[in-house]
Amino acid sequence: MESNNNDKPKISLNRKMRMWNRYRTYIIGLAIVVVVIIVFAVVLKSCSTGKNNKKNDNTDAPTQQEQTTQPTTPEETKTAQEQTTQPTTTASVTGRSLSVAGPAKTEEFNSSSHYEKAMFIGDFVVSGISGFGFASDSQVIASNAMTSDKLSGYVDEIAAKSPESVYIMVGINDLNYGSRSVNDIYNYEKQFVDALKSKLPSANIYVLSVLPVSKRFESSSNVKQSNIDALNGMLSENAASLGITYVDVASAYKDSTGYFGSAYTDSGYNLKSGYYAFMLNGIAGAVK
Secondary structure: OOOOHHHHHHHHHHHHHHHHHHHHHHHHHHHHHHHHHHHHHHHHHHHHHHHHHHHHHHHHHHHHHHHHHOOOOHHHHHHHHHHHHHHHHHHHHHOEEEEOOOOOOOOOOOOHHHHOOEEEEEOHHHHHHHHOOOOOHHHEEEOOOOOHHHHHHHHHHHHHOOOOEEEEEOOHHHHHHOOOOHHHHHHHHHHHHHHHHHHOOOOEEEEEOOOOOOHHHHHOOOOOHHHHHHHHHHHHHOHHHHOOEEEEOOHHHEOOOOOEOHHHOOOOOOOOHHHHHHHHHHHHHHHO
């Protein structure tokens, strides 16, 4: 009996149906498993991301809190305090402005030990330090004609003696020239100080104020008390940048008018021997 070709699609379909009926449970189960796995993976990824975000949120605050509240040892506290105060300490040592309290008076010289390793350089006022026996001649470089531009010529001589401290007072002769400005004197002193610090980096450099003049001397010379005050003010104000200790000794010898008190001077510009001890004692006490 011949087969009808029209039955072939039916037979093929029936076979597929049988196959589907036979394996559909497995196929559907497998599809469900795949879907569940996909859903689980999505949920797991979402939970993981949320946990990570939460973890990041939680770690930021404690880090900041730990930095704020973390206990420090006494050594760490001391180090931090030293780091905080060091700039102020350095500034006070390398650049400062001090003053000798007045009025000046006659007194015993009791500070000789303070100047054992010191040198002095300057004009006729500084000459009196050795001239009246307050320091040895080897410690003093001075002349009645000393001016600020001559200072730098003595740098090597001073450095050769390796002093622990150098005291400078100069300027009145410069002003008496009448052609040298306060700025000129300041710049010459600055050059000298820079040269000294280069040769003697560990030495203490002290710039003493120029002493005042009397009103009578002012009227007969080129020196003006206002220029002395201006020079002293410039040295005081720039002590930090110069890296020096400025010491105001002039104010202690001024009278009520701002000029050299008559009790302290005979010439109107020089200092009587009886008042050197007060100046040197006062400097020693101020710079300690």
